[in-house]
Structure formats: C-alpha cells, structure tokens
Amino acid sequence: MTNSNEDIKCPVASTLKFIGGKWKTVILYYLTSGKKRFGEIAVRIPTISRKVLTQQLKELERDGLIFKEQYKEIPPRVEYSLTDLGKSLNLVFKEMSNWGLENVLNKK
Amino acid sequence: MTNSNEDIKCPVASTLKFIGGKWKTVILYYLTSGKKRFGEIAVRIPTISRKVLTQQLKELERDGLIFKEQYKEIPPRVEYSLTDLGKSLNLVFKEMSNWGLENVLNKK
DNA sequence: CCGAATCCTCTAGGATACTG
C-alpha cells in the first residue's frame, strides 16, 4: 500500500493508503495502549512472521504514524509508540471499531 | 480481502475486510450520493478496468453493503445502491475523510 | 532480542477481446 499518484483524489481512499496493510490497524490499535517492544507486538499477533512485522513497522514509521526508539544494548531493545499523527487516527479507529463490533463480530 | 477466519479478532481489522479493497471506498463513497448505474461508476473511476469494477461490486454485494437492481431490458440497465448496512458506514467514512483531507490531501 | 537476507507463494488487480 505504498503511495502512488495515479489515483483518484478520494479522501477516504487516501486514508486507506496509510492503514490498509493487512496488519497495520492491528498494530496501531495495539499501540494505542502505549509504547510497546518488538517482541510484545509479535506475541500479540502470533500469526505474523518477523519479516512481515518488520516491514509493516517500517512502513508505518516511514509514513510518520509511529516512532521507533532503539537502545544500543545487549540484548537489543526496540520500542515503538504512536506519533501525534498516529494518535490523530483515534477517531477513525473508534468508528471502525464500533462498526466492526456491531456488524461483524457480534453478528455470527 | 476475503473473509478468512485464521485472524485476530480485532474490530478495526474486521471492518477493513469489508472496505479494504483498492476501490471499494471510492465506490461506496460515490454511492453515498444515490443510486448509480454501472457505467456511471466506471466513468467516475476512469482508471479502473471493467473486470475489476465488476469484481469489487460483486464482493460488496456479497458482503451486503450494496444492492444490485437488474432490469431485463435491451440495452441492459443495472443500478447499484447502498444497503442499510452500507449506509451505516457513513460515520466511518466521515472520520476517514476528515483525516485524509487534513493529513494527506492538504499536506503536499 | 531484533531484524536483515533469501527465496517462495498466492492473489488482487490489470489488459484485452468477446457476447446477450
């Protein structure tokens, strides 16, 4: 879901470019509750591979939604947290969460 | 973005399953202003191929977000409109639209 | 512990041509 310019200028679709990855909403939503280490996120999403997790985190960082803190220790420690831009998605997530709860999860 | 069950129960992600296709938000957003014919949608989204448009419409119909009316005339006429479930996404779209306008479209 | 490096699979999405 990289930015490409060949597209329609649809505000809704442009938002999707940022959060449209398969795991991005899950990651961002999880980070809502505060700073998390790489391993914590990985545990929380058992079905994601390390590579993909790294990828998605990189894209989120590139898009300015999350912030990466790296401690040069042994063993290494890396922490991810939401930037202001990332936090500004909370209204979007709130509505998406409501809709998902009402119309999907509580439906089956 | 078909429904698969192997995933986390994340409300936000489950919503994405419904609107996560490349063109789905654009289509749904356009249908907000009322019932539209296949051709009208195609014109509105010039860069989409007929096949893909058909695909996305089918999935949206399967997911209960849009309703398809088919008139057995020559030449054929087909009209798509939002279902109640589709309309219930308006809050989600509103927030996504706001965010996209503020943080993407008006940023560059 | 974190993640870079490979290699591989799968499918969403695209180009084009044909039909009732």
Place this chain on the structure above:
DNA sequence: CAGTATCCTAGAGGATTCGG
C-alpha cells in the same frame, strides 16, 4: 450497456535461516 472469459504480472505476505 453491462458484463464474462482469458491471460498475465507486480507485490504483499510468508517460511526459514543467519547475524550483531
């Protein structure tokens, strides 16, 4: 006009291994 029917490709996503 509104689709099918083929064929094709890029890239998202996955499994595994290696390294600081």
